Amino acid sequence: MALHKLQVDDFYDDSYKLIAIHCRLEDYRLAYLLNKHLELRLERKEQDVDFKYLESSYSIFEWDNETEYVLWNLISNVCKKEEDSLHSSGTLFGDNEKVLKTFYLISEFKKVDFFLKISEESHNFDEKSILNALKRIPQIITSYTVDPLKIKSKDHLIF
Template sequence: MALHKLLVDDFYDATYKLIAIHCRLEDYRLAYLLNQSLNLKLERNPNDLDFNYTSSSYSIYEWNNSSDYITWNLIANVCKKEEESLYSTGTLFSNENRTLKTYNLIPELKQVDYFVKISNEIQNVNEKLIIDKLQTIPQIITSYQIDLDTIKSKEHLIF
């Protein structure tokens, strides 16, 4: 009897490019600067990218360029959330401490602040030209292309 094994990775073909951005700006300011320099029309998505298992949400901006069949996304990689810290209940004084916890969309790339995801169906996008334009923005520290084969949590980028 023959044994057939199906791998889930075989069914999903990544047709997008991913660019990492290191920048300390707020997400709306970075979206404005990207719109200015790359001639985009990024708009805030009404629903954030939510993950229930970590109770974190990430802002997402999107522009669907229907004439070129390209979808642009700006995704935050960092979610900072204030939570109650654990303390002993048998103490004389009750002090409620709150701690600031940081969650990342892609845990392997904790230093990255934002991702630009470029989904293209027909034509190739010149990543080198886009990265060169991003480097001209003074508020962006650095930007570079990410090899999708090195990311273990690619499923977080499927939305």
């Protein structure tokens, strides 16, 4: 009897563009500006993207443009979470200090605040026009494309 192996990597499709966005806005405010300037309809999803059993969660906005077969996702790259510090003060009733921990969705890009993931089926997407439109938004510091094949943790971009 012949043994057949199925490679799961064969089904992974890199048919999306990834744009890194640097800005200091809240996620809902950036989604509003993208909707206004790019004529999108991004809406916040009910559940955030969670990793490692609620260790970190990232807000996600989505719009499925069914007429052009394009799925738009805006996802935050930074999660700041307040946790109790683990230190011994030597007393029975010590003060519990809080520590602010920062987690990143894509750890290779720690300075990026948001990613705009554009999944397309037709491959006729003009990313230069999107980048030019993003650069015209005064609240965005900078934006640029990122090659998804060079990201080590690209599995985090599958939602």
